[in-house]
Amino acid sequence: MSTESKEILVGESSQAKPEKKTIVLMASDGDEFVVDVDDITNQSEMIRNLISDMGGTDGLQVPLLNVTAPVLAKLLELFNVSNKNDDDEEVTQKVKELMEAELNMMIDVLGAANYIEATSFFDLSCKVLADKFKGMSVEEVREFLNIECDFTEEELQQIHAENAWAFD
Amino acid sequence: MSEAPASNNMEKTSSKLPPDLFMEILSWIPARALLKLRCVRKHWYSMTTDPVFIRFHLQRQQLLPQVTSVLTFHKQPNDRAVLCLLDVVDAPWAAKHVAVWDNHPLLNISSPCHGLICLYHIYTEPDVCLYNPATRKSFSLPQNFTSEDILLSAFCLGYHPISRQYKVIHVFCTRSNALGMEVLTVGGSTWRKVEVSSARTTFTSIKMGRPSATGTMYWLALRQGTLEDIILSVDLDDERFIEVPLPQTERHHEEGYKSLTELEGTIHLVSHWFAKADWMDIWMLRELGAHRLWIHRFHLRLYDLPRGVRPMERELPTPNPANPSPPERSCKPVISAAFRFPQSAVYCPTTMICYAVSGREGEERAGGPSNPWGSRMRTNEVAGNRLWGILASMVRMMPDLLGYEQKDAKTFVLWALFEAPPAKNMEMTELPSDLFMEILSWIPARALLKL
Numbered sequence: 001m002s003t004e005s006k007e008i009l010v011g012e013s014s015q016a017k018p019e020k021k022t023i024v025l026m027a028s029d030g031d032e033f034v035v036d037v038d039d040i041t042n043q044s045e046m047i048r049n050l051i052s053d054m055g056g057t058d059g060l061q062v063p064l065l066n067v068t069a070p071v072l073a074k075l076l077e078l079f080n081v082s083n084k085n086d087d088d089e090e091v092t093q094k095v096k097e098l099m100e101a102e103l104n105m106m107i108d109v110l111g112a113a114n115y116i117e118a119t120s121f122f123d124l125s126c127k128v129l130a131d132k133f134k135g136m137s138v139e140e141v142r143e144f145l146n147i148e149c150d151f152t153e154e155e156l157q158q159i160h161a162e163n164a165w166a167f168d
Numbered sequence: 169m170s171e172a173p174a175s176n177n178m179e180k181t182s183s184k185l186p187p188d189l190f191m192e193i194l195s196w197i198p199a200r201a202l203l204k205l206r207c208v209r210k211h212w213y214s215m216t217t218d219p220v221f222i223r224f225h226l227q228r229q230q231l232l233p234q235v236t237s238v239l240t241f242h243k244q245p246n247d248r249a250v251l252c253l254l255d256v257v258d259a260p261w262a263a264k265h266v267a268v269w270d271n272h273p274l275l276n277i278s279s280p281c282h283g284l285i286c287l288y289h290i291y292t293e294p295d296v297c298l299y300n301p302a303t304r305k306s307f308s309l310p311q312n313f314t315s316e317d318i319l320l321s322a323f324c325l326g327y328h329p330i331s332r333q334y335k336v337i338h339v340f341c342t343r344s345n346a347l348g349m350e351v352l353t354v355g356g357s358t359w360r361k362v363e364v365s366s367a368r369t370t371f372t373s374i375k376m377g378r379p380s381a382t383g384t385m386y387w388l389a390l391r392q393g394t395l396e397d398i399i400l401s402v403d404l405d406d407e408r409f410i411e412v413p414l415p416q417t418e419r420h421h422e423e424g425y426k427s428l429t430e431l432e433g434t435i436h437l438v439s440h441w442f443a444k445a446d447w448m449d450i451w452m453l454r455e456l457g458a459h460r461l462w463i464h465r466f467h468l469r470l471y472d473l474p475r476g477v478r479p480m481e482r483e484l485p486t487p488n489p490a491n492p493s494p495p496e497r498s499c500k501p502v503i504s505a506a507f508r509f510p511q512s513a514v515y516c517p518t519t520m521i522c523y524a525v526s527g528r529e530g531e532e533r534a535g536g537p538s539n540p541w542g543s544r545m546r547t548n549e550v551a552g553n554r555l556w557g558i559l560a561s562m563v564r565m566m567p568d569l570l571g572y573e574q575k576d577a578k579t580f581v582l583w584a585l586f587e588a589p590p591a592k593n594m595e596m597t598e599l600p601s602d603l604f605m606e607i608l609s610w611i612p613a614r615a616l617l618k619l
Contacts, residue, residue, distance in 0.1 A: 107186075107189065110189055111186060111189060114188075114189065114192075122192070123192075126193045126195075126196055127196045129193045130193050130194070130195075130197045131196075133193070133194075133197055133201070133205060134198065134201045135201075136205075137204075138204060138205060138208050141205060141208050142208055142209075145208075147208065148209070149208070150209050150210045151207060151209070151210060151213075156207055159206075159207045159213065160207070163203045163204070163304070165304060166200050166201075166203035166204045167204055
């Protein structure tokens with residue numbers, strides 16, 4: 001029942017504002033993305049502060065020098081999912097899918113979210129990764145992230161011995 | 169919207185892992201998994217053993233709403249003491265031994281503070297140490313006490329958020345039966361005497377000390393002579409000792425059992441009246457500067473369930489109209505199950521966990537008979553209220569606890585792992601580096617039981 005009423009609400013609210021305020025986000029390679037002000041300020045503290053510093057949104061263009069167009073597109077897509085759902089379930093699922101399919105992209109998206117201070121999205125994504133790591137062995141994590149072990153065999157044994165119980 | 173994403177080039181991953189990002193990610197991982205994962209690469213090891221990270225990790229883990237682990241301390245008849253961890257979230261409920269001490273009949277533990285406990289003997293002799301069940305590391309405290317004349321001892325650990333210091337309070341009884349207290353800053357080497365000359369109480373009537381998130385330690389005790397309940401406190405900053413008056417209630421003349429507990433970072437007084445009816449009242453202690461104010465939060469009717477009966481959900485009857493102060497919020501608690509230990513059990517300071525209460529208005533009720541516990545856990549998370557979270561989780565634990573109880577009639581003590589959900593603005597501490605290098609706080613549980 002509750003989900004039905006939620007859908008109706010979403011439908012109404014999107015019809016109710018024919019005239020959306022928008023701003024332009026510029027990716028590092030010059031691509032421009034037109035975004036709804038409410039949608040983006042809902043997520044990004046940096047842009048929220050920027051708009052209040054500038055005293056308005058008229059013709060505002062925000063250059064994001066560290067974020068490439070594909071990453072920004074992906075990030076906005078995830079914000080969209082997050083804005084449309086009251087709970088985090090849907091967006092958590094999307095982040096998981098992204099992590100499994102394109103880890104590099106996921107890490108770039110995380111970096112971008114951190115850069116524009118999208119705190120709740122950033123924390124949620126970090127938790128998704130943490131949950132993934134939590135259940136993995138050391139070797140699996142190395143393989144997943146494609147990193148080399150830089151410990152010597154003796155060092156590893158020593159660390160292992162310190163907390164042998166944790167490896168059971 | 170734009171071009172296809174960059175190709176999925178896994179070779180590049182390791183070179184582009186930003187260290188800050190991994191600090192964020194690892195901070196959400198519980199201690200045990202982290203102890204293992206930090207040997208993924210050198211950088212992870214050095215990062216996770218850094219005090220800055222440890223502090224950050226503690227902070228994060230305390231934010232996690234769900235309760236996942238419970239620490240139990242339990243003494244067996246053969247003089248063996250056992251510290252066990254119950255993972256609450258992952259069924260089945262197998263208890264894992266964290267530590268076992270043989271031939272230590274008088275071993276005791278303090279209430280937890282940030283996942284640490286103080287281990288001591290009532291007769292101070294062997295060793296007093298701080299113990300971190302998450303890392304299984306311990307740290308001995310200096311024994312140069314301010315008095316030579318110590319017969320019996322109790323220790324408790326607290327943290328002061330402003331001075332960012334951990335302090336241990338040693339409460340002791342001299343051979344002439346006088347009460348003494350002294351304080352040690354963790355990391356320091358000297359015990360300082362606390363003036364308790366005004367205390368009209370005896371060592372044996374003092375119950376376990378409970379730290380509040382604001383940095384004050386509280387004890388429930390009996391006044392010498394009149395045997396009234398009194399509350400003692402020591403401010404962990406200025407180390408001053410004061411008495412706190414009890415809440416006013418018309419029931420004071422009735423027979424009741426009182427206990428202090430700490431929920432949501434705040435001290436609560438739980439009073440269980442059992443002379444005429446089985447009622448429980450819970451007050452919260454507000455600390456306003458030097459002032460102390462009691463707020464009546466809950467008035468509960470408790471039901472007995474015979475042993476072996478599965479918990480059931482029952483509606484709470486209308487609150488007693490004679491009740492002087494109505495509960496703070498208009499919630500109508502539902503008793504999901506109430507347990508009382510068999511008469512042989514000793515009431516311990518954590519009595520209130522013997523009862524399980526769940527639900528606020530409109531909240532989900534327990535699921536079908538097949539899985540009453542699972543749905544209860546969900547309720548916790550939805551509620552996001554630590555008080556209910558802790559209590560509700562206890563329901564699930566009961567079968568195990570009763571199991572223990574039947575095997576031995578001795579006392580056992582139990583807390584939620586992360587006792588003190590810190591107040592939102594609470595600052596994290598500077599951990600003394602030698603000892604606490606290794607403290608990765610506990611379990612996402614924030615700890616249920618406060619360890």
